[in-house]
Amino acid sequence: MGEAERKKIIIDTDPGIDDAMAIFIALRSPDLEVIGLTTTHGNVYTTLATRNALHLLEIAGRSDIPVAEGSHATIKKVTKLRIASFVHGSDGLGNQNFPPPQGKAIDQSAAEFLVEKANQFPGKVTVVALGTLTNIAMAIELDPGYPQKVGQIVILGGAFSVNGNVNPAAEANIFGDPDAADIVFTSGADILTVGINITHQVILTDADRGKLERSEGKFAQYICKILEFYFSYHRDAYGIKGVYLHDPTTVIAAAYPSLLTYTEGVVRVQTCGITRGLTLFDNTKKRYAEITEWSDKPKVKVAVTVDAPAVVEIVMDRLMNS
Numbered sequence: 001m002g003e004a005e006r007k008k009i010i011i012d013t014d015p016g017i018d019d020a021m022a023i024f025i026a027l028r029s030p031d032l033e034v035i036g037l038t039t040t041h042g043n044v045y046t047t048l049a050t051r052n053a054l055h056l057l058e059i060a061g062r063s064d065i066p067v068a069e070g071s072h073a074t075i076k077k078v079t080k081l082r083i084a085s086f087v088h089g090s091d092g093l094g095n096q097n098f099p100p101p102q103g104k105a106i107d108q109s110a111a112e113f114l115v116e117k118a119n120q121f122p123g124k125v126t127v128v129a130l131g132t133l134t135n136i137a138m139a140i141e142l143d144p145g146y147p148q149k150v151g152q153i154v155i156l157g158g159a160f161s162v163n164g165n166v167n168p169a170a171e172a173n174i175f176g177d178p179d180a181a182d183i184v185f186t187s188g189a190d191i192l193t194v195g196i197n198i199t200h201q202v203i204l205t206d207a208d209r210g211k212l213e214r215s216e217g218k219f220a221q222y223i224c225k226i227l228e229f230y231f232s233y234h235r236d237a238y239g240i241k242g243v244y245l246h247d248p249t250t251v252i253a254a255a256y257p258s259l260l261t262y263t264e265g266v267v268r269v270q271t272c273g274i275t276r277g278l279t280l281f282d283n284t285k286k287r288y289a290e291i292t293e294w295s296d297k298p299k300v301k302v303a304v305t306v307d308a309p310a311v312v313e314i315v316m317d318r319l320m321n322s
């Protein structure tokens with residue numbers, strides 16, 4: 001695929017061990033051109049997400065890629081955030097305490113950067129959203145025409161017909177800012193969402209980790225340094241000897257959509273109560289007689305199956321051949 005045909009992507013991210021993998025995979029994917037990173041809260045606070053995003057680009061030798069810092073609060077300005085340091089380490093990268101990056105974020109906010117790039121390349125920018133959806137909702141508030149100007153938004157988020165991973169109702173990225181998620185899902189943008197019903201099928205095993213350790217790939221070597229914390233969390237929380245590849249699967253869904261199958265319908269997000277963060281999908285099988293909160297809302301694509309071995313193979317290839 002020629003330079004002109006590469007898919008331009010912006011990764012909205014909260015690095016994050018699996019975010020680090022996803023960023024490296026995107027940088028090594030010949031079909032993708034990463035035109036920027038924007039940072040959000042989730043695995044870590046936004047300030048640390050920015051620091052880690054800059055650090056990861058320096059590791060990759062890609063400090064030419066701009067990083068725009070995102071919101072420090074939810075769309076409703078709530079500053080008491082849900083931070084998953086027990087999954088990724090208090091530094092977000094497996095408690096390795098890497099030295100601070102040399103570079104700095106650009107002056108624009110994440111929302112401003114998202115809007116600017118959508119205007120610069122109308123219909124051509126794919127946003128891969130790997131954290132809470134605050135920045136994307138802010139971009140929509142900043143420019144109501146944003147949903148029509150962005151190309152596609154590929155989201156890691158939601159739990160469709162399965163339990164959540166924060167509690168039985170909610171998946172982490174949606175739970176971190178359900179109001180923002182509901183704005184994004186009902187915005188009319190071309191949205192593909194990859195929920196944990198998909199990503200829990202895509203597992204990097206202990207054997208895969210061994211292969212990464214034996215590989216001389218730069219990214220494989222780096223990822224092995226930060227993986228132990230993530231493996232240990234999965235052993236304790238799920239009783240598995242492996243890790244779920246949430247963020248890598250989502251970036252691969254953006255690059256190679258044919259590795260997944262999808263269904264279409266309206267998704268709404270519960271924003272309060274014990275099911276706060278629940279994603280509820282209307283499979284459009286019934287024509288409801290009454291007007292409901294789902295009526296006349298735009299449809300989104302929800303992933304329903306994934307070719308997990310093919311995704312893991314791409315993950316391994318990109319990390320080892322680096």
Ligand SMILES: [Ca+2]
Pocket residue numbers: 013014015016018019042043130131247
């Ligand atoms: Ca993430």
